[in-house]
Amino acid sequence: MNLTKLKSNPIVWILMVAVLMAVVLSFLSPFFMTVGNMTNLSKQVSIVAILAAGQAVVIISGGIDLSVGSVLAFSAVIIGTLIKMDVDPTLALVAGLVAGTFAGWINGMVITRAKIPPFIATLGMLGIARGMALVITGGVSHPVLSPLFLFIGNSKFLGLPIPLYFVLVTFLVVGIMMHKTVFGRHVYAIGGNERVARLQGIPVDRQKVKIYALSGFLAAVAAVVMTGRLAATPPSVAQAIELQAIAAVIIGGVSFVGGRGLVITALIGALIMAMITNGLNILGISSFYQQVLIGVVIIVAVWLDNLKSSNR
Amino acid sequence: MAKPDPLVEMRHISRNFGGLQALSNANLEVYPGEVLGLLGHNGAGKSTLIKILAGAETASEGAIFINGHEAHINGPNDARAYGIETIYQELALCGNLDAPANLYMGREISNWGFLNKKAMKEETAKALSRLNIRIKSLDTEVETMSGGQRQAISIGRAVHFNAKILIMDEPTAALGMEESKMVMDLTVELKKQGIGIIWISHDIHEVYNFTDRITILHGGENVVTAPTKDFTEDEIVSMIISGRPVERAANEEA
Ligand SMILES: Nc1ncnc2c1ncn2[C@@H]1O[C@H](COP(=O)(O)OP(=O)(O)OP(=O)(O)O)[C@@H](O)[C@H]1O
Numbered sequence: 348m349n350l351t352k353l354k355s356n357p358i359v360w361i362l363m364v365a366v367l368m369a370v371v372l373s374f375l376s377p378f379f380m381t382v383g384n385m386t387n388l389s390k391q392v393s394i395v396a397i398l399a400a401g402q403a404v405v406i407i408s409g410g411i412d413l414s415v416g417s418v419l420a421f422s423a424v425i426i427g428t429l430i431k432m433d434v435d436p437t438l439a440l441v442a443g444l445v446a447g448t449f450a451g452w453i454n455g456m457v458i459t460r461a462k463i464p465p466f467i468a469t470l471g472m473l474g475i476a477r478g479m480a481l482v483i484t485g486g487v488s489h490p491v492l493s494p495l496f497l498f499i500g501n502s503k504f505l506g507l508p509i510p511l512y513f514v515l516v517t518f519l520v521v522g523i524m525m526h527k528t529v530f531g532r533h534v535y536a537i538g539g540n541e542r543v544a545r546l547q548g549i550p551v552d553r554q555k556v557k558i559y560a561l562s563g564f565l566a567a568v569a570a571v572v573m574t575g576r577l578a579a580t581p582p583s584v585a586q587a588i589e590l591q592a593i594a595a596v597i598i599g600g601v602s603f604v605g606g607r608g609l610v611i612t613a614l615i616g617a618l619i620m621a622m623i624t625n626g627l628n629i630l631g632i633s634s635f636y637q638q639v640l641i642g643v644v645i646i647v648a649v650w651l652d653n654l655k656s657s658n659r
Numbered sequence: 660m661a662k663p664d665p666l667v668e669m670r671h672i673s674r675n676f677g678g679l680q681a682l683s684n685a686n687l688e689v690y691p692g693e694v695l696g697l698l699g700h701n702g703a704g705k706s707t708l709i710k711i712l713a714g715a716e717t718a719s720e721g722a723i724f725i726n727g728h729e730a731h732i733n734g735p736n737d738a739r740a741y742g743i744e745t746i747y748q749e750l751a752l753c754g755n756l757d758a759p760a761n762l763y764m765g766r767e768i769s770n771w772g773f774l775n776k777k778a779m780k781e782e783t784a785k786a787l788s789r790l791n792i793r794i795k796s797l798d799t800e801v802e803t804m805s806g807g808q809r810q811a812i813s814i815g816r817a818v819h820f821n822a823k824i825l826i827m828d829e830p831t832a833a834l835g836m837e838e839s840k841m842v843m844d845l846t847v848e849l850k851k852q853g854i855g856i857i858w859i860s861h862d863i864h865e866v867y868n869f870t871d872r873i874t875i876l877h878g879g880e881n882v883v884t885a886p887t888k889d890f891t892e893d894e895i896v897s898m899i900i901s902g903r904p905v906e907r908a909a910n911e912e913a
Pocket residue numbers: 676679680681699700701702703704705706707708
């Protein structure tokens with residue numbers, strides 16, 4: 348690969364920012380680059396990163412999914428409630444995944460059949476799924492002490508925490524889907540110009556239902572990791588996390604208009620956000636500033652992106 | 660001159676959008692190896708008529724016959740299965756994708772859902788070079804290409820999938836003179852191969868020199884269908900505006 352091609356590659360820029368941040372933070376605090384902190388960081392990033400993978404696909408298709416935090420809670424509550432009823436934990440896990448996928452499928456059906464814009468449809472689901480989680484549990488959090496979930500939340504494999512493997516597998520599979528399959532090609536076409544896609548015979552509605560079902564499924568995967576880490580399933584878990592997932596995608600440089608961007612950059616975007624939180628924590632700076640800084644980073648990231656595309 | 664059987668016949672097509680009657684009882688036929696000019700003022704129903712043929716709209720009433728058999732076209736893929744390819748003026752390509760992705764959009768070469776990018780790229784290169792279309796790189800987004808290059812890709816796509824009927828809705832409207840000429844040269848090439856072409860344009864001079872027959876619509880109804888050279892350019896213009904056939908020509912034909 349030659350230099351100009353390297354420079355225009357969207358991964359290069361965002362990766363440089365991430366590496367730069369890591370270097371600066373490790374100079375500022377000797378604690379940053381320790382194994383303990385890195386393990387911590389990768390656990391912190393895992394939930395948002397998994398959600399961001401699904402969100403990236405949705406945003407590339409020209410849509411948005413505001414419901415992922417609520418769907419996560421809904422799936423987690425299904426898992427917790429089933430385990431409390433002495434259902435086999437593996438079965439409960441599968442049921443949780445099915446529940447999340449189902450919620451995403453409903454999103455897709457509402458968007459394509461009832462022609463409700465994604466923002467509104469998933470805003471509705473944000474309320475519905477959270478409400479269902481509260482109704483099912485009566486607002487109570489169930490402890491989940493099954494070995495399966497404790498393993499997912501707390502064990503390591505080859506020195507790396509298990510949630511990290513969830514993240515890596517998620518991005519690997521979603522990356523292959525987006526760049527090697529017909530489905531991925533259709534996602535980019537729909538995001539690029541939906542009417543053209545339709546006129547060229549792409550089954551736009553069917554693909555959109557798949558896209559939102561995928562986002563729901565990944566919310567459920569995040570719920571599995573979350574349940575393992577918390578060893579409980581509080582129905583109020585992961586509130587407003589959808590905004591972090593969207594922020595990760597945007598910081599990663601995925602175009603909000605759709606049709607452009609790489610899913611993998613959302614992972615780096617999530618990492619950058621986690622490093623801000625983590626870095627300010629270990630530097631002892633008030634967490635109030637974290638929100639300010641993340642807000643600034645989002646705006647600057649998009650601004651830089653605009654600059655890049657205007658001198659294209 | 661004994662005419663061959665028509666490739667396409669659209670019979671008694673009506674279409675209303677709510678209260679608006681965009682087409683009423685419109686007819687159209689295309690023969691192999693001819694360019695049919697479809698004319699009419701803005702809003703006459705030209706695009707609606709060809710969208711019905713292309714599967715992008717559905718008729719409220721009427722029937723379509725292809726090679727003499729009734730065809731049921733319920734979507735773009737049905738139309739393509741009949742060999743109908745369409746070049747929409749503005750809606751032809753996805754700007755964020757490269758030429759091969761656009762050429763194969765909706766009918767990607769794949770195994771088990773996995774794209775065969777290499778095959779698509781090679782086939783695209785072949786298809787474009789067969790038409791003498793030169794494009795710097797097949798990897799660039801089509802958004803960065805000129806209007807003529809983009810139109811050439813759309814035409815390349817239609818030809819590559821063995822169009823028998825090619826619909827071109829204002830294919831030269833956004834193009835410069837040189838690029839228009841390129842598109843028309845390509846079209847003449849296709850005509851020689853026996854493809855039936857429907858050509859929509861507001862450029863009367865172009866239509867007069869380029870088409871074999873014309874069909875004029877006015878307010879969604881047929882005004883006249885005749886060989887182009889039965890009329891003068893001025894007569895055609897006046898029929899488009901007035902919506903009434905010119906008397907003299909009708910007498911001559913009888
Ligand atoms: N989807 C739609 N919904 C409502 N009305 C429509 C729709 N499509 C077309 N029309 C109406 O139908 C009529 C015919 O439109 P059409 O696009 O076929 O005209 P046209 O002959 O192609 O005109 P132009 O030369 O301007 O392209 C117009 O009055 C238009 O407003």
